[in-house]
Amino acid sequence: MNVQxxxxxxxxxxxxxxxxxxxxxxxxxxxxxxxxYGHPCSVHVDPVEKKPMYHFLPGTGILSLATVGCNLHCxxxxxxxxxxxxxxxxxxxxxxxxxxxxxxxEYGCSSVAYTYSEPLAWYEYTLDGCIRxxxxxxxxxxxxxxxxxxxxxxxxxxxxxxxxxxxxxxxxQFYRDVCGATLKPVLNACVLAKSAGVWVELTNLVIPTLNxxxxxxxxxxxxxxxxxxxxxxxxxxxxxxxxxMRNLPETPADTLDRAKQIAIAExxxxxxxxxxxxxxxxxxxxxxxxxxxxxxxxxxxxxxxxTAGKCPxxxxxxxxxxx
Amino acid sequence: xxxxxxxxxxxVFLLLAPxxxxxxxxxxxxxxxxxxxxxxxxxxxxxxHPAKWAG
Numbered sequence: 001m002n003v004q005x006x007x008x009x010x011x012x013x014x015x016x017x018x019x020x021x022x023x024x025x026x027x028x029x030x031x032x033x034x035x036x037y038g039h040p041c042s043v044h045v046d047p048v049e050k051k052p053m054y055h056f057l058p059g060t061g062i063l064s065l066a067t068v069g070c071n072l073h074c075x076x077x078x079x080x081x082x083x084x085x086x087x088x089x090x091x092x093x094x095x096x097x098x099x100x101x102x103x104x105x106e107y108g109c110s111s112v113a114y115t116y117s118e119p120l121a122w123y124e125y126t127l128d129g130c131i132r133x134x135x136x137x138x139x140x141x142x143x144x145x146x147x148x149x150x151x152x153x154x155x156x157x158x159x160x161x162x163x164x165x166x167x168x169x170x171x172x173q174f175y176r177d178v179c180g181a182t183l184k185p186v187l188n189a190c191v192l193a194k195s196a197g198v199w200v201e202l203t204n205l206v207i208p209t210l211n212x213x214x215x216x217x218x219x220x221x222x223x224x225x226x227x228x229x230x231x232x233x234x235x236x237x238x239x240x241x242x243x244x245m246r247n248l249p250e251t252p253a254d255t256l257d258r259a260k261q262i263a264i265a266e267x268x269x270x271x272x273x274x275x276x277x278x279x280x281x282x283x284x285x286x287x288x289x290x291x292x293x294x295x296x297x298x299x300x301x302x303x304x305x306x307t308a309g310k311c312p313x314x315x316x317x318x319x320x321x322x323x
Numbered sequence: 324x325x326x327x328x329x330x331x332x333x334x335v336f337l338l339l340a341p342x343x344x345x346x347x348x349x350x351x352x353x354x355x356x357x358x359x360x361x362x363x364x365x366x367x368x369x370x371x372h373p374a375k376w377a378g
Contacts, residue, residue, distance in 0.1 A: 001346065001347065002346035002347075003346050003347050003348070003349055004345075004346040004347070004348045004349065005349055005350075005352070006348050006349060006350040007350055007351075007352075013346050014346075025352050026355075028355070030347065031349075031353055032349035032352040032353065033352050033353050033354075033355040034352040034353070034354055034355055035355045035357075035358065035359050036358065037354040037355055037356070038354070038356065038358075039358040039362065042374055042376060043365060043369070043370050044369065044370055044372060044373055044374040045370060045371060045372075045373070046373045046374060047373065050373060050378070051378060063370075064374060064378075066376070078376070078377040079376045079377055079378065082376065086360075087358060087359050087360045088359050088360045089360060090360055090361075091360065091361045091362070091363055092358050092360060092361070092362055092363075093362065093363060093364060093365040093366075094358075094362055094364075094365075095365060103365075103370075107370060107371070113378075115376075115378040116374060116376040116377070116378050123351070123352075124351060124352055124354050125354075128354075143378040149350070151350060152350055152351070164378075299373075
């Protein structure tokens with residue numbers, strides 16, 4: 001008997017023995033099964049800045065894990081070797097959710113990230129991991145494309161502290177052509193996360209000719225200001241040709257500088273540039289007095305002067321999770 | 324038109340067909356405990372190092 005997965009807007013109808021588009025939700029004898037549950041293919045301690053999360057426990061390590069699988073199929077995927085692969089072909093380790101907190105503590109981490117591929121595709125593992133980590137007083141971060149239906153997101157967000165959500169473009173056509181998805185559910189997920197009290201940072205990978213026009217960048221910044229607030233950090237990330245998109249050049253540094261200027265002009269307070277060494281691209285400044293409050297070099301925090309969530313000079317609150 | 328037994332059965336079938344044929348809907352999947360690919364132990368040396376993956 002066929003089953004229909006209602007986790008994401010794709011609503012895959014899956015025949016016995018087959019999987020949904022994500023490759024990891026499988027119809028086994030008429031039952032939908034999450035076949036990568038408890039079996040991550042990647043477990044690492046990353047700097048939290050690598051997610052990227054810049055307003056979330058800066059300078060700390062975060063236990064980061066992923067199973068294979070993703071419900072999007074971006075032609076430019078940076079992690080396609082795990083996101084677009086069948087579990088049969090990727091070696092995994094056994095790490096049930098109940099063992100995640102102890103592993104995080106063993107490696108000196110106060111938070112856990114569900115990242116690299118698509119944690120919403122391996123939803124049950126992400127959810128149970130978040131619940132177990134929360135019970136152990138650890139924080140949870142998801143790094144996601146945000147493509148899922150509202151009910152499962154509502155349930156998950158109760159246990160998530162921070163999220164980096166990738167808005168790939170402000171064009172539905174881009175989502176359809178490049179990612180095999182649609183825009184609206186992603187924007188809805190961003191708003192839902194914010195309204196659920198999750199600390200949200202947004203990422204936009206700037207790809208030459210596809211989403212790098214002034215109009216594209218302005219639309220993105222305006223939507224963020226109107227729907228997420230101008231204190232939501234925005235990370236512009238540099239594209240490198242890979243996977244099925246090798247016909248385009250890497251993003252010029254000037255384009256990223258232009259993106260940053262446009263976002264700032266639209267009122268976004270914290271705009272960062274990633275995948276590119278820029279002397280001031282990764283620092284955090286007070287939005288009121290412009291004092292340097294967190295200095296970074298790459299993913300390393302050189303100094304963090306934020307005191308009780310405020311600028312030490314003028315006392316303005318800097319939004320984020322700092323302790 | 325009188326409702327014959329034949330028509331009655333046909334109508335009942337048409338009414339129930341979507342329920343019988345429609346796939347069962349699942350939002351949350353069951354947690355499979357058997358991974359379909361190769362499984363090995365966690366590697367502590369790898370865990371200590373940042374991943375090569377983005378994110």
